[in-house]
Amino acid sequence: MRMTMSPQFVRPEIAAMDGYVPGEQPQAGKFIKLNTNENPYPPPPGIRGAIDEVLQRGLQKYPDPMANAFRMRAAQIHELPSKDWVLCGNGSDDILTICTRAFVGHGESLRLPYPSYILYRSLAQIQGARWEEVRFNADWSLPAAFGEPAESLKLAFLPNPNSPTGTMISREAILELADRLPCPLLVDEAYVDFADYSCIDLPKKNEKILVSRTLSKSYGLAGLRFGYLVAQPQVIEQLVKVKDSYNCDSLSIAAATAAIDDQVWLATNRDKIVATRKHLTEGLEKLGFQVIPSQANFVWCTHPEKPAKPLYEALKAEHVLVRYMNYPNWSDGLRISVGTDDQISACLSLLSNMV
Amino acid sequence: MRMTMSPQFVRPEIAAMDGYVPGEQPQAGKFIKLNTNENPYPPPPGIRGAIDEVLQRGLQKYPDPMANAFRMRAAQIHELPSKDWVLCGNGSDDILTICTRAFVGHGESLRLPYPSYILYRSLAQIQGARWEEVRFNADWSLPAAFGEPAESLKLAFLPNPNSPTGTMISREAILELADRLPCPLLVDEAYVDFADYSCIDLPKKNEKILVSRTLSKSYGLAGLRFGYLVAQPQVIEQLVKVKDSYNCDSLSIAAATAAIDDQVWLATNRDKIVATRKHLTEGLEKLGFQVIPSQANFVWCTHPEKPAKPLYEALKAEHVLVRYMNYPNWSDGLRISVGTDDQISACLSLLSNMV
Numbered sequence: 001m002r003m004t005m006s007p008q009f010v011r012p013e014i015a016a017m018d019g020y021v022p023g024e025q026p027q028a029g030k031f032i033k034l035n036t037n038e039n040p041y042p043p044p045p046g047i048r049g050a051i052d053e054v055l056q057r058g059l060q061k062y063p064d065p066m067a068n069a070f071r072m073r074a075a076q077i078h079e080l081p082s083k084d085w086v087l088c089g090n091g092s093d094d095i096l097t098i099c100t101r102a103f104v105g106h107g108e109s110l111r112l113p114y115p116s117y118i119l120y121r122s123l124a125q126i127q128g129a130r131w132e133e134v135r136f137n138a139d140w141s142l143p144a145a146f147g148e149p150a151e152s153l154k155l156a157f158l159p160n161p162n163s164p165t166g167t168m169i170s171r172e173a174i175l176e177l178a179d180r181l182p183c184p185l186l187v188d189e190a191y192v193d194f195a196d197y198s199c200i201d202l203p204k205k206n207e208k209i210l211v212s213r214t215l216s217k218s219y220g221l222a223g224l225r226f227g228y229l230v231a232q233p234q235v236i237e238q239l240v241k242v243k244d245s246y247n248c249d250s251l252s253i254a255a256a257t258a259a260i261d262d263q264v265w266l267a268t269n270r271d272k273i274v275a276t277r278k279h280l281t282e283g284l285e286k287l288g289f290q291v292i293p294s295q296a297n298f299v300w301c302t303h304p305e306k307p308a309k310p311l312y313e314a315l316k317a318e319h320v321l322v323r324y325m326n327y328p329n330w331s332d333g334l335r336i337s338v339g340t341d342d343q344i345s346a347c348l349s350l351l352s353n354m355v
Numbered sequence: 356m357r358m359t360m361s362p363q364f365v366r367p368e369i370a371a372m373d374g375y376v377p378g379e380q381p382q383a384g385k386f387i388k389l390n391t392n393e394n395p396y397p398p399p400p401g402i403r404g405a406i407d408e409v410l411q412r413g414l415q416k417y418p419d420p421m422a423n424a425f426r427m428r429a430a431q432i433h434e435l436p437s438k439d440w441v442l443c444g445n446g447s448d449d450i451l452t453i454c455t456r457a458f459v460g461h462g463e464s465l466r467l468p469y470p471s472y473i474l475y476r477s478l479a480q481i482q483g484a485r486w487e488e489v490r491f492n493a494d495w496s497l498p499a500a501f502g503e504p505a506e507s508l509k510l511a512f513l514p515n516p517n518s519p520t521g522t523m524i525s526r527e528a529i530l531e532l533a534d535r536l537p538c539p540l541l542v543d544e545a546y547v548d549f550a551d552y553s554c555i556d557l558p559k560k561n562e563k564i565l566v567s568r569t570l571s572k573s574y575g576l577a578g579l580r581f582g583y584l585v586a587q588p589q590v591i592e593q594l595v596k597v598k599d600s601y602n603c604d605s606l607s608i609a610a611a612t613a614a615i616d617d618q619v620w621l622a623t624n625r626d627k628i629v630a631t632r633k634h635l636t637e638g639l640e641k642l643g644f645q646v647i648p649s650q651a652n653f654v655w656c657t658h659p660e661k662p663a664k665p666l667y668e669a670l671k672a673e674h675v676l677v678r679y680m681n682y683p684n685w686s687d688g689l690r691i692s693v694g695t696d697d698q699i700s701a702c703l704s705l706l707s708n709m710v
Binding site: 009010011013014015017018019020022023025027033036038039040041042043047048051054055058059060061062063064065068069090091093094097101102103104105106107119122126128154183184208216220221222223224225235238240241242244245246247248249250251252255 | 364394409423459509575597
């Protein structure tokens with residue numbers, strides 16, 4: 001058995017990279033899990049019946065490659081002209097991967113704001129592309145540089161609300177950015193159901209605007225892996241060539257379709273999360289934390305006296321998982337997901353003994 | 356609303372390609388479906404309980420990013436030293452995509468036999484890579500050229516059994532190819548459970564040998580999307596950087612683990628398929644077809660007098676779907692999946708009125 005090192009076989013870009021590390025997903029032990037922005041409540045009840053129906057029909061056949069049942073329902077809900085404006089993915093990470101591969105070639109570049117979702121950078125690295133980070137202004141708007149044309153610029157990612165800050169860019173600013181950019185602007189709306197407004201209709205105004213969504217957060221379906229993109233049909237048509245033929249499975253297509261069908265559930269769940277976010281924000285502020293006002297299902301906080309990493313570790317020792325993140329040249333801090341009221345009370349109570 | 360054409364935004368390689376077209380997956384109408392090599396029988400019964408258990412636990416949390424439950428069980432079944440020899444994917448297409456992205460850079464090349472699985476070429480195109488087809492010998496062995504080193508050669512795909520022919524390369528030949536090749540050799544064993552032997556243990560002998568498997572065919576789980584790769588741990592470690600963080604969902608991880616746990620079901624199902632394959636092969640031969648002896652759950656056939664495409668169309672009109680395929684400079688013909696005995700009898704009976 002020869003166990004020589006194999007990075008010789010992988011592309012140099014892959015050998016050189018560390019790889020994106022997702023938040024901890026403990027498979028054993030009892031944790032209050034406030035580290036990966038999951039919904040603390042179970043998903044819409046209708047998904048159970050949808051899954052049963054697929055199991056009755058059987059899993060031996062391939063799924064619909066385009067997941068048209070979901071596309072049709074999503075087009076209705078978002079008031080799009082047709083299903084051809086929707087592309088389904090195995091989680092919105094799949095959508096982000098497809099777009100990176102479709103638009104950005106080796107040595108070309110991808111733009112993203114800073115601080116934001118670390119995965120964008122990993123996607124550029126895997127693609128052998130460069131990435132260009134544009135720092136947010138102090139008020140969490142974006143400087144004009146974000147819309148500046150550049151020759152090799154092929155894609156811009158804009159999470160809105162942003163992670164880890166929970167802040168948002170206005171619809172007007174996004175339209176203006178898209179007008180100036182020479183490339184598609186992917187507005188990543190993973191957290192938008194917890195926000196005051198969305199850009200889901202903007203692809204109708206500019207073919208350069210693409211909007212991605214996920215069912216992982218607001219629909220409580222992180223375990224299912226389902227996301228989608230809204231864009232003009234001629235854009236979707238190109239992206240289809242890049243996706244795996246059967247990127248979504250039969251169970252998730254059926255469950256996701258049932259989930260978005262229940263907009264009443266979504267509104268109720270959203271209201272609960274937004275109320276608890278207020279509870280969390282105010283509780284942290286009372287303990288002396290600086291908290292960025294968030295439109296997502298998490299808040300970013302720092303403490304003027306207490307370093308963040310020991311707080312993360314102390315909470316983890318008490319079986320409360322939050323996300324410690326360190327953004328060089330900006331800040332480190334804690335990103336705390338909005339759990340149930342009880343979970344947040346427990347977290348705040350532990351923190352009150354630590355600061 | 357500006358509806359200009361957008362191929363200007365996608366990479367030229369993507370704009371230029373047609374895109375892989377999977378076999379027809381009719382979502383309505385009653386078809387005897389013998390076109391995409393699905394298993395005609397329902398999957399192992401244990402998956403139902405496994406899915407119920409996940410639904411009880413809830414889908415709101417992210418899945419285990421590495422699907423370790425499956426990896427551990429697969430390592431036991433395949434007598435691998437540890438779970439670190441296994442990488443799970445969203446179908447084996449995901450595995451093939453991950454490997455192409457990890458090993459083959461822009462402008463580099465990928466080798467595949469001809470005729471074989473069309474998707475390999477699409478994967479090269481998406482990656483902006485070149486592909487080099489090496490034609491099978493008349494006896495379905497591979498010429499020495501398949502193992503010939505070449506400077507920019509970064510990956511070789513070898514489906515074994517091959518599609519659309521159902522033929523196999525020997526274990527000895529594969530070991531020899533891997534020794535000569537300057538790059539990884541991915542042995543795609545999508546159909547191997549219907550064959551006489553496998554190469555699943557060969558990664559232990561040579562780190563350049565990687566073996567992919569799928570649960571779509573032999574486990575009757577095409578609708579679930581689950582595949583995996585067996586390779587040395589230092590290879591897997593690099594590939595993990597390229598996969599989407601949560602590429603497998605909670606339901607499919609649980610169901611796939613329950614499925615491979617049932618090796619008795621697998622053996623019984625395999626025996627049924629192999630017996631029906633004999634029935635299909637002999638029936639076709641009786642009707643004057645030339646049939647390549649197959650080790651997979653499909654057979655490739657041509658008729659000396661009757662062109663294949665009208666036969667495909669006539670069968671489709673009778674609601675029997677088989678796959679018409681045309682390989683330039685080789686042949687066109689019909690690839691017929693092994694269904695139940697009744698389905699195959701129905702197909703043969705229709706054909707007997709057409710030839």
